[in-house]
Amino acid sequence: MDGALSTRQIAVIGGGWAGLASAVAASQRGAKVSLFEMAGQLGGRARSLPGDALTPGLDNGQHILIGAYTHSLKLMAALGVDIDQAFLRTPLRLRYPRHEGLQLPPGPPLLSFARGVWAHPSWPAKARLQLLLAASTWLARGFSADARLSVSTLCTGLPKCVRQDLIEPLCVAALNTPAAQASAQVFLRVLRDALFSGAGSADLLVPRQGLSTLMATPAMKHLSAQGVHIHLGTRVQTLAAEDSAWRVNEHRFDQVILACSSSEAARLTQVLAPGWSAMAQNLQFEPIVTVYIRSPGSALPAPMVALQEGPDAPAQFVFDLGQLGTHPGLFAWVISGASAWVARGLDETANRTLAQAQQEFDWASPPEVARVLAEKRATFACTPGLQRPPMRIAPGLLAAGDYVAGPYPATLEGAVRAGQAAASALG
Numbered sequence: 001m002d003g004a005l006s007t008r009q010i011a012v013i014g015g016g017w018a019g020l021a022s023a024v025a026a027s028q029r030g031a032k033v034s035l036f037e038m039a040g041q042l043g044g045r046a047r048s049l050p051g052d053a054l055t056p057g058l059d060n061g062q063h064i065l066i067g068a069y070t071h072s073l074k075l076m077a078a079l080g081v082d083i084d085q086a087f088l089r090t091p092l093r094l095r096y097p098r099h100e101g102l103q104l105p106p107g108p109p110l111l112s113f114a115r116g117v118w119a120h121p122s123w124p125a126k127a128r129l130q131l132l133l134a135a136s137t138w139l140a141r142g143f144s145a146d147a148r149l150s151v152s153t154l155c156t157g158l159p160k161c162v163r164q165d166l167i168e169p170l171c172v173a174a175l176n177t178p179a180a181q182a183s184a185q186v187f188l189r190v191l192r193d194a195l196f197s198g199a200g201s202a203d204l205l206v207p208r209q210g211l212s213t214l215m216a217t218p219a220m221k222h223l224s225a226q227g228v229h230i231h232l233g234t235r236v237q238t239l240a241a242e243d244s245a246w247r248v249n250e251h252r253f254d255q256v257i258l259a260c261s262s263s264e265a266a267r268l269t270q271v272l273a274p275g276w277s278a279m280a281q282n283l284q285f286e287p288i289v290t291v292y293i294r295s296p297g298s299a300l301p302a303p304m305v306a307l308q309e310g311p312d313a314p315a316q317f318v319f320d321l322g323q324l325g326t327h328p329g330l331f332a333w334v335i336s337g338a339s340a341w342v343a344r345g346l347d348e349t350a351n352r353t354l355a356q357a358q359q360e361f362d363w364a365s366p367p368e369v370a371r372v373l374a375e376k377r378a379t380f381a382c383t384p385g386l387q388r389p390p391m392r393i394a395p396g397l398l399a400a401g402d403y404v405a406g407p408y409p410a411t412l413e414g415a416v417r418a419g420q421a422a423a424s425a426l427g
């Protein structure tokens with residue numbers, strides 16, 4: 001504890017990963033922290049669900065991290081999570097049901113990428129060369145692009161096989177926005193951090209235990225031990241300026257970190273900071289649908305398999321929860337950037353996913369839909385030229401959340417970084 005804020009009363013509104021990262025960092029700085037969470041549990045959009053008899057303890061959606069997500073990994077480790085136990089960590093490998101895709105060998109990032117592309121088992125040599133050439137151009141330009149450019153436009157010159165097998169699945173997985181509507185600038189930033197920073201930065205980390213055990217539960221334990229007041233089931237209804245302090249519901253605080261959803265942050269700041277509020281209110285959202293399919297005795301060729309999505313094939317990835325050690329015989333089919341599927345209805349989406357499952361794999365027992373989860377506002381749509389609201393709203397009032405202006409799309413890492421940045425900016 002550095003004690004710099006020892007006389008300060010700080011409110012953190014929202015107990016997702018951003019709010020938890022803020023609360024941990026602010027209490028580390030000696031502040032007296034109160035955390036308000038509207039739900040009955042911490043974790044926000046990355047949490048385990050209470051479950052039912054058939055599907056106990058599922059997560060609200062499958063999450064993956066990459067090695068470059070250093071802030072979240074360090075925070076989990078500091079909270080006592082054993083990262084090696086908690087995650088299956090593998091070098092980047094895009095395995096498809098019937099063929100291998102890009103697979104990066106260990107080694108220095110640039111070399112590993114070049115060797116991985118060159119060894120691709122099914123792309124023609126010309127396609128591999130074109131991708132290496134495009135990547136060199138991105139590298140030479142410092143992985144920056146015109147803010148108005150979409151990922152599809154950025155990659156127009158690449159052959160169809162590269163776009164379909166690599167760019168489109170990576171884009172929708174990282175930005176939760178289809179390539180045609182996704183920001184090239186943010187996509188290149190993720191590529192840079194994943195493929196071209198330190199060794200292991202492109203590694204995939206897939207949780208081997210429930211999401212709540214990775215953050216919500218250890219953070220709750222840590223914060224309680226630090227004397228942080230955690231108010232669960234408490235929605236902040238009102239936020240008002242009072243002298244040089246703030247009133248949060250009926251409590252008075254010196255400074256406030258708004259770590260709630262962007263729409264709630266917009267509501268709470270409508271009068272206090274109308275310009276900021278409008279920017280937060282204007283964000284558009286993309287859903288993620290997870291179709292849990294059960295087939296006792298079955299296993300996939302890998303814990304995570306990439307899929308070719310199509311007009312009748314919704315999912316882009318499927319995870320074998322048996323191989324991940326949580327739910328044998330259960331498979332999480334993930335549909336990111338799912339607006340069009342939500343519009344077609346969840347029954348139709350589940351049926352099409354089941355048909356996709358039957359077509360793609362051989363099953364030891366007939367697969368059936370166990371549960372369908374739709375997070376309709378899963379992440380903001382990461383579109384070209386998007387104006388994201390800044391961290392500073394007003395003196396003593398800061399925003400934290402995956403949507404706050406920053407280099408990353410809506411990710412756990414973006415949320416944690418935003419939370420820690422807000423706590424550092426407390427004065």
Ligand SMILES: Cc1cc2nc3c(=O)[nH]c(=O)nc-3n(C[C@H](O)[C@H](O)[C@H](O)COP(=O)(O)OP(=O)(O)OC[C@H]3O[C@@H](n4cnc5c(N)ncnc54)[C@H](O)[C@@H]3O)c2cc1C
Nearest residue numbers: 014016017018038044045061063064236260401402411412
């Ligand atoms: C299905 C799904 C899959 C995803 N997959 C990935 C992935 O693979 N990798 C990845 O990095 N990211 C993924 N994400 C994104 C990631 O979950 C989010 O970026 C991250 O959890 C956002 O955290 P946050 O703290 O910014 O916001 P939130 O988690 O939304 O937290 C905000 C909290 O504020 C609370 N709140 C709101 N209003 C109030 C109020 N008035 N008073 C008190 N509390 C309030 C809410 O209840 C909530 O708990 C996924 C998201 C979803 C939904």
